[in-house]
Amino acid sequence: MANDNEYWKTPLTPGQKKELDLDLIEEIDRKTGDDDHRNSDYQDTVTQMREFRQMMLRMIGFLTVLAFIFLALNNWTRLVNMPSLDFLMKSLEITQDPAIRELQHGVAAVSAGGQRGTGFNIHPDGMIITNYHIVRETPDVFVTFSDGPPYRGKEIFRYPESDLAVVKLEGSDLPVLTLEKRPETQPGDEVVIIGNPLGFPQVASTGEIIGKTRIRGWDNPVLMIRGPVHKGNSGSPVFNSEGKVIAVIFATLSQERLSREERNQDPIGLAVPVESILDYTEAKVDEDTSPEN
Template sequence: MNDDELMDEEPGDELGDEMLNNKKPGYFRKLVTLLVLLAFIAISVPNFPFLFSDTLNFLEQNRALKEDEIVQRCKPAVVSIEATVANGLFNTEVKRGTGFNISPTGTIITNQHIVVNASTITIRFGDGTVYYSKKYEVIPDVDIAIIQIEGSALPTIALNTKDRVQTGDTVTIIGNPLGYEKISQRGEVGQFYSVKNSLNQIFDINIPINPGNSGSPVLDNQSKVIGVIFASTSVEINGKSEPRALAIPVQVLP
């Protein structure tokens, strides 16, 4: 007799009651195991209670920005990146992130930490076009990599190397967090920070980012790139810790 048949037994059926009573300990054991597992996850992952709410938040903002002019103009040039790294003979690692194209023939800007030591780099545009590359250069002391591909008439985003980003500027990022593609988020530029062994400053944005956002372009109100996301941090605001994205100004690009 299966579980559906048990549920169909009338409450007064003695055989059904007996079988239900015999199964209760098993159900209780499963329930206890589930509760213990959830408790373990909650303890092991401090942000577990907020994980899904954060995800819903960035998806909700992405929906709100779906028809935004800046997003529509820049999204085609944002790419997903997969870097395959060989760690030994039978062990490979795939690192995923975001990049953006600045040349019709294919010049992709992303983070160095995504592609370093990669044997193959896969670049995927939104229309499904895929390119493979092993050629990239890095900027010393900056988490930036420049990948060259051989394309034609590719969508591009322009760089704004003339105007430096300022505290309070409203900016937009487009990236690939947590396996989602081309998610748009908007926020304000906050503080600037000096970096050890570098003359360049980085800045934060009051946008929570997730794995996969590395390499996302930071866009100004002219639909031009003014920075590149590379990490996250948190700042104290009125006694509360708030997540922030960290970005590198585009002035570091050659």
């Protein structure tokens, strides 16, 4: 190899230069240089593609991590927003009172076309007070007390103007609750609510009347009650200190209408006063009311 290198370093004589086609040699050198340049460009392209692929893999990994973080935060938010279940422990405490346990017997679970809520009985043969929005979708309404078989609604009377409904049953000697015919409620009054919140049956809780409010399109104001009122409490009776029904839960106040401080407290339930119930039941749902079967 050393002799070869020396050979190529040997200068040409004038005669050798004449015999060689120097133009051809330069052309060959030029083409060879172009090939080297193209090979260099190819290598650069491959390197760029590899770098781009690595960058895309890193980006996909980053987006995947972000997606997992988002899902984790979303699930955490749901957990944070779940209502506290402390009211179940409170219910166990409240129901140590025999009078409260007696009231529970007159409270029933109401199901209608996939809707579930609460109702209560005011007649031995079965006259259930519940909410219109629970029974409006179907004529098939089923009522279940804490013990005994489920009853199918025989007649259903609907009063959408106050979100109330009366469901008549074919029963006998059913437990009965008493309506307060002359209610006198004041802000600060403590009340008891019995219902089926979040699917838990016969839950008793305490609340406090904080005032009244009006709903657009309704003739009469409704009660505002601060307490553990949740989905499933619709149709729950509200009792005064004497164990008589003074109102029926039908909704909770929208969180948008509450201050930040209020949102950290128990929800504010809305309840139809007993006066509206008396308008429909004092005449035992007379013949002037047309039932829907």
